[in-house]
Amino acid sequence: MSDEAIFFTPLRELAAKVRARQVSPVALAEEALRRLEAHGRKLNAVVTLAGDDAITAAREAEREIRRGKYRGPLHGIPYGAKDLLATKKMPTTWGAAPYRNQQFPYDGTVIRKLADAGAVLVAKLSMVELAGGMGYNNADASFTGPGLNPWNTRFWSGGSSSGPGSAVAAGLVPFAIGSETVGSIITPAAFSGVTGLRPTYGLVSRHGAMALCWTLDKLGPLARGADACALVLDAIAGKDPEDPTTSAAPVRSARPARSRPRIAVLQGATDFVQPEVAKNFDDSLTVLGRFAEVTRNVALPDLPYGMCAGTIVDAEGGSAFLELIESGGTRELQAKSDRYGGYSSVMTPAVDYLQAMRLRGKMRAPFAALLDRYDALATPSRASVAYPIGLDFDKAWPELAKDRPANFVSAIGALISAGNLVGYPAISLPNGFGQEGLPTGLHLLGGAFREADLAAIGRQYQRRTDFHSRRPPGY
Amino acid sequence: MPKTRRAILKAAGVISALAALPLPAQTRTPAPGASPTPTPGKKAPGTLAKLARERYGRFLTEEEMALMDDDMEALERRSARLRGYKLGNGEEPAVDFVVVRR
Numbered sequence: 001m002s003d004e005a006i007f008f009t010p011l012r013e014l015a016a017k018v019r020a021r022q023v024s025p026v027a028l029a030e031e032a033l034r035r036l037e038a039h040g041r042k043l044n045a046v047v048t049l050a051g052d053d054a055i056t057a058a059r060e061a062e063r064e065i066r067r068g069k070y071r072g073p074l075h076g077i078p079y080g081a082k083d084l085l086a087t088k089k090m091p092t093t094w095g096a097a098p099y100r101n102q103q104f105p106y107d108g109t110v111i112r113k114l115a116d117a118g119a120v121l122v123a124k125l126s127m128v129e130l131a132g133g134m135g136y137n138n139a140d141a142s143f144t145g146p147g148l149n150p151w152n153t154r155f156w157s158g159g160s161s162s163g164p165g166s167a168v169a170a171g172l173v174p175f176a177i178g179s180e181t182v183g184s185i186i187t188p189a190a191f192s193g194v195t196g197l198r199p200t201y202g203l204v205s206r207h208g209a210m211a212l213c214w215t216l217d218k219l220g221p222l223a224r225g226a227d228a229c230a231l232v233l234d235a236i237a238g239k240d241p242e243d244p245t246t247s248a249a250p251v252r253s254a255r256p257a258r259s260r261p262r263i264a265v266l267q268g269a270t271d272f273v274q275p276e277v278a279k280n281f282d283d284s285l286t287v288l289g290r291f292a293e294v295t296r297n298v299a300l301p302d303l304p305y306g307m308c309a310g311t312i313v314d315a316e317g318g319s320a321f322l323e324l325i326e327s328g329g330t331r332e333l334q335a336k337s338d339r340y341g342g343y344s345s346v347m348t349p350a351v352d353y354l355q356a357m358r359l360r361g362k363m364r365a366p367f368a369a370l371l372d373r374y375d376a377l378a379t380p381s382r383a384s385v386a387y388p389i390g391l392d393f394d395k396a397w398p399e400l401a402k403d404r405p406a407n408f409v410s411a412i413g414a415l416i417s418a419g420n421l422v423g424y425p426a427i428s429l430p431n432g433f434g435q436e437g438l439p440t441g442l443h444l445l446g447g448a449f450r451e452a453d454l455a456a457i458g459r460q461y462q463r464r465t466d467f468h469s470r471r472p473p474g475y
Numbered sequence: 476m477p478k479t480r481r482a483i484l485k486a487a488g489v490i491s492a493l494a495a496l497p498l499p500a501q502t503r504t505p506a507p508g509a510s511p512t513p514t515p516g517k518k519a520p521g522t523l524a525k526l527a528r529e530r531y532g533r534f535l536t537e538e539e540m541a542l543m544d545d546d547m548e549a550l551e552r553r554s555a556r557l558r559g560y561k562l563g564n565g566e567e568p569a570v571d572f573v574v575v576r577r
Binding site for chain 2: 362
């Protein structure tokens with residue numbers, strides 16, 4: 001196998017080669033750094049390379065493995081982290097010019113846990129400034145430039161975890177850590193054609209991660225398959241005294257609760273989506289039907305998910321960045337709309353926030369009941385392929401708005417908002433390609449702390465398809 | 476197409492939101508103390524927008540203030556919708572306050 005192809009190898013296979021000393025962690029780190037420099041910079045995926053620190057960590061991993069001290073499947077494996085995770089040896093910029101020289105004296109818990117697992121941090125990866133908290137409407141919303149899609153660099157890699165999406169898609173790292181408040185793992189996974197796993201709220205510590213929205217933020221892996229995501233999640237999950245919202249709930253064994261998982265397809269899942277998105281989704285359901293019970297036309301409880309998510313993000317994000325917003329510091333942000341977007345956030349009335357949080361409380365019971373009946377709820381991950389660079393998002397793919405009623409509620413958007421509001425896990429699996437050669441995704445939402453079930457469904461789906469192993473031309 | 480950050484957020488289901496209205500080709504950083512006056516010919520800002528202009532107008536260009544006005548209008552519409560949901564006195568917010576015992 002050529003060095004060029006090494007990061008397209010399934011993570012479990014790569015780990016076995018490292019363990020058997022057929023592949024050197026130092027060689028892997030060097031190759032990752034080389035590819036990140038050569039390709040990552042052009043894709044605007046890289047903020048900071050770890051350089052010598054990565055090589056030092058890789059040498060230590062190599063020494064340990066040689067001595068027989070094998071830490072597990074991430075030992076000696078390079079990875080990248082979205083640049084909102086605190087690292088003591090590199091700046092942590094939050095993707096935003098006002099914080100470009102920010103330095104923390106500690107590592108976030110996820111960084112520390114991955115170091116304990118023997119993984120080698122090779123780069124801090126780009127992101128939408130402040131994880132999109134100021135309400136960006138254009139891919140050019142980071143001081144490192146718009147995240148470019150390796151499948152077609154005239155298009156966005158997705159956000160807000162833009163760098164993790166494109167770096168994994170281009171095979172620059174075997175996996176990356178992203179974050180999601182409302183859609184920021186699922187979207188770049190879908191747009192970049194990789195697998196993204198958003199964990200249950202509280203399963204993974206947020207310590208050391210930039211806070212946008214304390215009650216919605218989650219950290220999770222993007223990788224080249226569901227199996228790889230599960231391996232990474234095992235390493236980063238768990239109770240953390242530094243984050244009181246973490247749960248001691250174990251990650252369940254990688255086996256579906258039922259011999260044939262039950263998957264519910266949401267009502268209106270393919271309304272007002274691109275034709276290729278609809279076709280790929282239908283094809284996915286056919287594949288899922290080979291090992292799962294698929295029930296169509298299932299309705300979500302009728303609650304205002306998008307409005308509640310928006311209110312909560314505005315209020316918490318407005319508070320989290322109050323000083324920046326009220327000092328006029330948002331003028332330094334890249335996206336034009338981010339320069340004034342924070343002002344409506346800080347004007348959100350407290351009563352509105354509490355109304356949204358009370359409605360959020362009402363969502364818990366019906367969702368628990370729904371996810372008792374089904375192992376997963378399914379929609380396409382996004383209504384379209386990625387948005388073009390240089391065009392505001394609301395101007396992209398105008399044909400989708402044709403004949404769409406003003407009061408249309410997207411099942412795709414509702415599932416993303418609802419899943420995040422109730423804190424349940426989700427996975428996005430590559431399920432084909434659409435316009436401009438860009439990938440599309442399948443979104444599955446699972447029950448609380450049932451990531452292993454989602455990963456198991458993902459593994460079964462990916463055993464029967466090859467979209468997750470496709471390689472963008474030129475990488 | 477949705478015309479406000481909240482409408483876009485709702486439609487897109489992703490934190491990706493601001494105003495759909497086109498921004499001018501040229502924006503400028505306002506001089507300190509620049510007067511936050513409304514653009515002639517535009518609709519007068521609402522109550523919340525006036526307050527926002529008073530508080531933050533010094534940081535914004537005229538064009539940005541007009542876009543902020545749209546956001547404030549959307550905020551008021553959302554507020555009315557949120558308050559339109561009838562909730563019982565005992566329906567508590569999804570916030571878990573925990574007393575720390577020392």
